[in-house]
Amino acid sequence: MSELILGLITGLLFGALLQQGRVLRFEKQVGAMLLQDMTILKFMLSAIIVGMIGINLFVDLGVISLKVKSTVIGANLIGGILFGSGWAVMGYCPGTSVGAIGEGRWHAVWAVLGMLVGAAVYAELYPAMKASVLTWGALGAITLPDVLRVSPWILIPLLTAAFVALFWMFEKKKL
Amino acid sequence: MRATWRPYIAGALAGVLAVLSVVLSTRMLGKPKYLGASTTFVRAAGIAERSVAPAHVEGNDYYQSKKVKVDWQMMLVVGILLGAFAASRIDGSFKAESVPPIWSDRFGTKIGVRAVGAFLGGIVAMFGARLAGGCPSGHGMSGLMQLSVSGYIAMAGFFGAGVLVAHLIYKKGGNQ
Numbered sequence: 001m002s003e004l005i006l007g008l009i010t011g012l013l014f015g016a017l018l019q020q021g022r023v024l025r026f027e028k029q030v031g032a033m034l035l036q037d038m039t040i041l042k043f044m045l046s047a048i049i050v051g052m053i054g055i056n057l058f059v060d061l062g063v064i065s066l067k068v069k070s071t072v073i074g075a076n077l078i079g080g081i082l083f084g085s086g087w088a089v090m091g092y093c094p095g096t097s098v099g100a101i102g103e104g105r106w107h108a109v110w111a112v113l114g115m116l117v118g119a120a121v122y123a124e125l126y127p128a129m130k131a132s133v134l135t136w137g138a139l140g141a142i143t144l145p146d147v148l149r150v151s152p153w154i155l156i157p158l159l160t161a162a163f164v165a166l167f168w169m170f171e172k173k174k175l
Numbered sequence: 176m177r178a179t180w181r182p183y184i185a186g187a188l189a190g191v192l193a194v195l196s197v198v199l200s201t202r203m204l205g206k207p208k209y210l211g212a213s214t215t216f217v218r219a220a221g222i223a224e225r226s227v228a229p230a231h232v233e234g235n236d237y238y239q240s241k242k243v244k245v246d247w248q249m250m251l252v253v254g255i256l257l258g259a260f261a262a263s264r265i266d267g268s269f270k271a272e273s274v275p276p277i278w279s280d281r282f283g284t285k286i287g288v289r290a291v292g293a294f295l296g297g298i299v300a301m302f303g304a305r306l307a308g309g310c311p312s313g314h315g316m317s318g319l320m321q322l323s324v325s326g327y328i329a330m331a332g333f334f335g336a337g338v339l340v341a342h343l344i345y346k347k348g349g350n351q
Contacts (some may be wrong), residue, residue: 003204007247007252007310010196012255014189014210016262021185024259028179033341034277034336043186044316048192051320055197064201067209069308069318071325076314081330086300090293091275093311094304095212098252102259104271109288119216120224121298122305122322123295126237129306130259144322152322159322163226 013100018043024099026091026108033088038175045163052159054154068143074136075129090114193320200247208247209321211313213304215252217241248254281345 005075005114014079018024031037058064087093092100097115100108122129169175193210202209221243225232232238261267274289282288302309307329309318316332318326 001276003247004250006203006243007208008201008254010192010208010210011251012258012345013192014251015255015258015260017185017192017258018255019259019262019268020266021182021189023182027277029322030277030341030345033337034345035338038335039182043189045312046183046186047190047193047316048272048319050187051193051316052322054190054194055320056322058194058198062209064197065206066321068323069314069325071323071327071328072308075209076307076325076328077290079303079305080314080329081234081336082232082303083300083307083310084303084333084336084338085340086296086298086303087249088337089296090300091214091278091296094216094301095210095252095255095312098256101261102256102261103263104269105275107269107273107275107286107289107293112292114294115213115301116220116223117294117298118298118301119213119220119305120262122302123220123235125235125302126235126272130236133306134208139252139324142324144324144327145286147324151311167183 014095018096018099019103024092024096024103024105026100026105029091029093030088036175037171038170042167042170045166049160049163052156054150056156066143070141072134072137073139074152075133075149078133086118122139189316190320193272193316204247205331209317210251211248211309211317212252213301213310213313214241215249216301217305218243218246218249275346 021039022028023040023043023145028037028039032040054064055064059066067147090097092108092111094115097111144155148155197207197209206207217243218236219243221232222236225243226288232243236321260269273286274284282292308312308325308327311333314326314329
């Protein structure tokens, strides 16, 4: 039971922050894809900077462990391209679609219904995927520090600097 | 909140929330919970299908591997809806909208056209998210926070295809 309550409270806060960041809107999502409004990237990359410092710090302190999704180059890339294509049309990702409904953008209901059907279709085709795409370039649960053989604390400042440089460019170009 | 700083501040706080979520879930539940959303659509689809064809869901490997039940992440997704509702009512930004801007410039204001587009887009997107192993929350935010290789590959696919397809469909006509 505490699992469900913890999930709900986390979601309430996450939903409020997504809404306050103004990332739940179709025009912000598609605006980023049209390279006209980078609001969603500002939100995501800010979260990632804080998150990668915090997560790696607590991992080093032995408080938490990572839960890295497996790298399967074929599946990550082909799935990623399919997701991106559908994302451009519906204008929401799974998390923001439900948030958009909360904010009054009730047309996101169509996107949610489509995604439920898409999940069911995937469940039916999973055996075929498992025998093919899900084996193409399967490298296991790897991280950049594993691959590059460096400490996360070398990569974190470099990535942070790169993301901040992007922010500077976004603001300079008023995106 | 000044408009310029809004996405940065809200995003940074979401980063704090993501870290707190992993720490608290590890302490309270004995397992780390990273933010994510797309697996919930699998479980919700499974719950709906189970009500009409229970044996079929029982026999489906994918549903069995994801466990068809209400879990932490499904409550997170419900929370996102309620949290967005509350926050938008409090600051007055809640707005009932039947067809979004940009879309209406290109395809008009017919609800049916938007419904079909969003529905078909949703099918393709969720199939892709499940194949990739996550969405912009799970692969994007949680993956990149952990410096995961899969997160970077998936995000390149998400944005690469998103930019291309958005330019193809919205750049023609309209007032872009």
